[in-house]
Every structure is written in C-alpha cells, then in structure tokens.
Amino acid sequence: MRFKIFARGLLLLFITILAACSSDSSLGQSEKKQMVENVKSVEESEYDLIYFNKSYEQYHKVVNGIVSEEYWASISDEIVFGYDNVTYTRDDLANMSQEEYDQHKKHMLNLIHGVGMDKLSATVRISDVYKGNSSNQVNIYTIENKEMNELPFTATTKKYTLEKHSENWLITDVEQDKFTYGSEQTEKEMEDGIKNLKYQTNEDEIISYPTLIVLSGAGK
Numbered sequence: 001m002r003f004k005i006f007a008r009g010l011l012l013l014f015i016t017i018l019a020a021c022s023s024d025s026s027l028g029q030s031e032k033k034q035m036v037e038n039v040k041s042v043e044e045s046e047y048d049l050i051y052f053n054k055s056y057e058q059y060h061k062v063v064n065g066i067v068s069e070e071y072w073a074s075i076s077d078e079i080v081f082g083y084d085n086v087t088y089t090r091d092d093l094a095n096m097s098q099e100e101y102d103q104h105k106k107h108m109l110n111l112i113h114g115v116g117m118d119k120l121s122a123t124v125r126i127s128d129v130y131k132g133n134s135s136n137q138v139n140i141y142t143i144e145n146k147e148m149n150e151l152p153f154t155a156t157t158k159k160y161t162l163e164k165h166s167e168n169w170l171i172t173d174v175e176q177d178k179f180t181y182g183s184e185q186t187e188k189e190m191e192d193g194i195k196n197l198k199y200q201t202n203e204d205e206i207i208s209y210p211t212l213i214v215l216s217g218a219g220k
Contacts, residue, residue: 027138032129035169036211038066039140039160042171043124044215050080051112051120051218052105056093068163068170081108109219120153121216122146125209130202136164141199141207152181152190159199175199 045062048054054062079087081104088096088104096104112118127141140160146153161173177198181190200207 027129031169035129035138035140035162036126038162038169038171039126039142040211040213041066042160043126043142043144043213047122047215051117052109053217053220055098055101056090056096060094066171068165068172071170071172071174074173083107083111105219112218116149118218120146120148120218121214124213124215126211126213127207127209130205130207132161132163138162138169139202141202141209143197143200143207143209154181155179155194155197157197157199 041062045054045059049056049059076091077089079089080093081088093101122144124142124144130139130141132138138161140162142156142158142160144154144156144158146155156176156178158174158176160171161175162169163172164170175198179193179197181193185193
C-alpha cells in the first residue's frame, strides 16, 4: 500500500513537472530574432520618418503589422516636426496630401541642411529579449547615441514592451530616457548623465546589446 501511495506521488510529481515544462514561457531563437527585427524596423522607420527619408504612408506600411492599436493611439498626437510656430503630429501626417507633404519636406530639408543636421548619425544598439511582468509579455531595450559632425549630441535609452496578441508579438509601449550633451559640461557630468539614464537594467540585470545598426542622412 505504501509503495502504491509512493508511486502515485511520484506520478503526480512527474505530471506536475511535465505541465510546468509544457507551460514554460521561454521562447525559441527564431521567435526572439523576429522580435528584435521588429524593434529594429521601428527604430529605422522612426528615424526615416523624422528626417524625411520616408513618407508617413511608407512608415505606416512597415510598422503597422508589428505594433498594437493601443500603441498607435498613444503616439497619434506626437509632434513629428514644426516650423513658424506650427507643429505637425502623426495624425496630421496621416491625413496630409502628398502635395502638402512635399512642400513641408522641402522646407524642412532646407532647415536641416542649414543647421548641419544632415551630418547627424545615430548608432543604435538593441538588446536580447528579456522577461516582462507576465508570461505573455517581454522587454527589449535599445540605447541610441547620436553624433553631429563627429561630436556627441544625444544619448537615449528605450524600453520596448511586447505582448502576445493571438500568435503575434506586438509592440505595445515604448518608454525612454534622454541625455543631451552640452559644450559647457565637464567630462564627469557627461559620464554621470549617461550612467544615470533609465532602462539599462532588467530586474537588476545589466542589459547586453548584441545587435547594432547605424542610421544617417536626411531626405534620401
């Protein structure tokens, strides 16, 4: 009798272990790679939109399938560019005619070239996939360093949150922290500014960034 009870106990334990293994939220390498590729696409597309390398229609076509509706709603009123005391949001661009967009693009590129922003380049490092707050949520981090005329300009860290919707992992939220370099700052102040940026750890684990992309140019 004792042996039967012991055997049943072992069987229950074995079933529990199997269930735990089958419900493991760990992801396959191909799935993780696709998530990183999606973040890469967003980073590239955001740069191309801001610096007029892509129209809003082209930008939307790339990003639409990899972000959630909630994400679209949260960024719809973000300002993309502005001049003469008038600003233009993503919603404005979405409803703008090609003729009007081309006029704005021409004006903005003149401004960009006039202040030397066409010499801007960005190096973006993208992290591996890290566990999120729940089994259907993960985090990916980026750190972007912008230079203008080979001098440091800004450093930005981001935390991408992705959630599983049906069979797809969609970007649902992006948080960021930014540091702007100044010529009057000491080397120590610059170092501290970079060091104190948020989103460089995940659950006290220092983030590693194995993927690197370089972005440059305006109005290409």
